[in-house]
Amino acid sequence: MRRPRRRTAHPRSNGDRAGARAGLVGEQRAARLIYLVLVSRFLDRPLCAVVKGPSSAGKNHVTQHVLSLLPASAAYRHRILAIEEAAGLTGGVGAYLMRSLISEGRLRYETVENGAQALNPRVIEREGPTGLLVTTTALNLDTELENADV
Secondary structure, eight states: OOOOOOOOOOOOHHHHHHHHHOOSOOOHHHHHHHHHHHHHGGSSSSSSEEEEOOOSSSSSHHHHHTTTTSOOGGSSSSEEEEESOOOGGGHHHHHHHHHHHHHSSEEEEEEEEEEESEEEEEEEEEOOOOOEEEEEEEEEHHHHHHHHHH
């Protein structure tokens, strides 16, 4: 004799209800996208996304809400780098580092530090995989960086 299957709510609807209880209204689509990017950290190549919108549109609020659903331990080997108000990623070293992190799955940056007697070369390396979640009011970020995102 077969046992009847228990009916459970779809995980998406559970998340929508949890968001509504926490005061997140009308942002279900963005919240789902952000959550998808965050849980993708366990994949070999985590997802990346840019959340764009005008000032005070709620980009950071929805991002912070979804981030609060994950444990703090998510900040180690399998991680998503979340940058709020990243209008500065329109070019330069910051955009280069983000592109490198996404495309190569690791970060390798050569720099120079002041030593006691002289300048010393230093190589900073961080292994991934790492995804990227950015919120911004900028219409365009670095072109190559945007092409690497979801």
